[in-house]
Amino acid sequence: MSPQAPLSLGAAPPRTMPGAGLLAISALAGAVLLAWPIVFQGSFLVYIATLVMQFSIGACSLQLIIRTGHISMSHQAFVGIGGYTSVILVMKAGWAWHFALLAAIAAPALAGAVIGPILLRLTGKYFVLVTFLFGEIVRLVFIDWQSMTGGSNGIFEIPKPYPWMNDPTAYYYVSLGFAVACVGFCIRLMRSEIGRAIDAMREGPNLTECAGVPVFRIKVVMFIIACGLSGVMGSLNAHMNNVITPGNYGPMESLNLVVMNVLGGMTNMAGAIIGAVFLIALPELLRGYVEWQRVFYGIILIVVMASMPGGMVELLARLRSRLTGREAHLASAVAAEGRT
Amino acid sequence: MSTGGAPLLAVEGLSMTFGALKAVQDLSFTVHDGEILGIIGPNGAGKTTAVNAISGTFKPTAGRVTFDGHLVTGFAPHRLAELGLVRTYQATTVYGTQTVRENCRRGAFLHLYPGFFDALISSAKARAMRAAVEKEIDRLLDWLGLAQFADTEARNLPYGVQKTLGMAIAMAARPRLIMLDEPVAGLSAEETDHVRDTIKRIRASGISAIVIDHNMRFISGLCDRVLVIHHGQELAIGTPAEVMSHPDVIEAYLGKGHAAATAKANHAAPGH
Amino acid sequence: MSFTDLLTPVLMGQVLLDGMSISSIYILIALGFTLLFGIMRVVNFAHGEFAMLGGWGLYYLYGQFNVPFLLAVPLAGAIVAVCSLVFEQFVFRFFYQKMFQSMIGLLGLSTAMIYTAVIIWDAYERQIPPAFTSTLEFGESIFGESLLLPTDRVVVFLVSMATLAAFYFLIMHTRMGLGMRAAAQDVEVAEAMGIRTRTVYRQAFLLAIFMTAVAGALYGQIYFLSYELGSQPLLKAFIVVILGGMGSIPGAALGGVILGMSETFLATLFGAAVSNFVSFGVVILILIIRPWGLLGKPE
Structure with a gap:
């Protein structure tokens, strides 16, 4: 209990309920997500939506780290650790997938617990650069640990988690379930008192520490949680693709997850999901023209970063402010970072 | 002001060195319940370093800090906050x-x-x-x-x-003790008065305070006792009146030319 | 190869030369990178792609049009640098003094450039014809057996050294260099002193891309030429710059020597994988102890 409080305790909570608009949007989104594989049965669109589910887990878990003020360029490495763990345990040790999945969460979380306290002492660009290098190291481990990982060719003919998941629709619903659980967890976490402390320490670390928030400990815990969640994506993705190769887990691929968050405005889980939809769906739809699709991707990144570093959230806010004629306060994490 | 009983905060022999630079040397002072202690000194005298060493931003090179009976030397700021010792910063407030x-x-x-x-x-x-x-x-x-x-x-x-x-x-x-680092830097005279009244009201609700500033008028009008730091060392400690009539303080901190001004401030101080 | 085999002076001499030539390439690339960061505060993730363009420049000039090698290398660098002003105008300009945006925006540029290269030149590796196939032999009287040095490595080393010397002269002894140094220290003050930052930025950009393209041409000749040419040099430049300190020119030189030498010796002794792990590990270790690098300044 606090010593000698100048103000006494009271009662009656002013609870804020989600607005009707938000509920309506959630209900609509839920209906679309549930109906998607039925409407597009047997179509490539089911596969794309499944990918989006998996990347939503990656992007939202990465946001847990970003919100503490650290832009990690090695998140995909942890996704890879989860993926390899799951595949190796299922294929070489004969584990059932549900146990392998638990290991696929535990392994990156453990790696995060070891490396996190070291990396998180760095801030700003140094953290970005070191995580970039760390991501590269992990990729090299995947390449060089041939007996386990199959080297740069990777591991082939990965079975689906269960035979019934050979059906893309079934895989979709399983991925959807995990995405809802993981993303829901992230949203819930960030809306709790922990989330308030996290947003506070990004905006004023000293001030927050003085309010009794164990800043460093929270950063480490968030890093570990994020790494653990990323393993879910790793396992789901590897078993869906039938193959796992080191090329999918380098720093450039981690950047992809960062960009999803950038497009979404960095401090918004829904934004990260929109970013994932954009970055996964768009290239996949241009599949026949792989090179052009990558060129467009690059150009879009340039244009977005040059013109609206706050991402789509900033774009929406600008549109809204134009509509209502009010000046919107666009203090995105990106803009703040850019000024330093 | 009561000086009886155990002090809320006791600092003993606090020193802080950065390489060859002795930023703070052998500082000792106490703060009692319901007391406002001012720490004053020219820029670069080591005031903020002293606060940083107490509040756990840096680990002090030597010395002991005791808060409410707990030995808290080098504790991180969030642990001090749990015990009831909270500080503010000059810049990000x-x-x-x-x-x-x-x-x-x-x-x-x-x-x-x-x-x-x-x-x-x-x-x-x-x-x-x-x-x-x-x-x-x-x-x-x-x-x-x-x-x-x-x-x-x-x-x-x-x-x-x-x-x-x-x-x-x-x-x-x-908090039980609040450490304010230059709470009136950059404020107008009117705003300064408002902040001083606020700090006094905070104290009236039973919270002790340490106020760091280089504005002697502000400090003397507010604090029960004042610690003057010069080159990282204690120059004088006592009531505002005692401190400001201290020859070393007049000499080193205010300069001889300011003797008249000091006398004036001395008269003003007890009025509050 | 066993340990004792390597400890002969002759072999050591060869490894040393290898190390020196690769160090000098890393330094060139890293200098361009650090120049862009130090002056414009952009983290040029597309840096490797300019090296790739340098490789293609040499491929055409020397391989196809038979321009003499020693002329073709600087010419390739100059052509790439001048043509890249298009990128300066339409991309880089928007990211000056915006470190974080530049990282992601220029990664976008990197992707766009790589895949444009695939569209134009396809995805297969090519060889730039070797310029010098002979080996230099000397030192028989000293070591008892002669030291065999591949001439192309010697030339690579000399060309990079000449470029570095020219760079040093430009930076330290010309008005242009003075402007750049002033801008690197503090852009606002430099502007207040009447330095036109736009001009300085353009000069620094040209210089950085020129050095990178020259390095890329040399790198492409030693190894291979493809759309992927840039990824390894970028990574190395990254390590070198972090090692030496972001934005520090002497730091880039020191970092380049350390990385190039340690990499060559470790790779010869223990293999490429070990050398990679060691160099990454050491850099991460240094950064954790001294985040601003060996010769950088803490912020």
């Missing part, structure tokens, strides 16, 4: 993009955080704590005259009000 109310909620973390799982599921305990803190913030804002700004973003407030909000954030943590 508020969360600019947040409303005044949200600023206070962030300051009240210790009284809002119910534990990881309770927070995650927003349990009855979490909701009760939240309700209690909301109520307290209402009172705190009323009490500090910030109620009208409750939903204003902090960066849109006048600078003087931002300083008051900085104190509100610290108060939301319900």
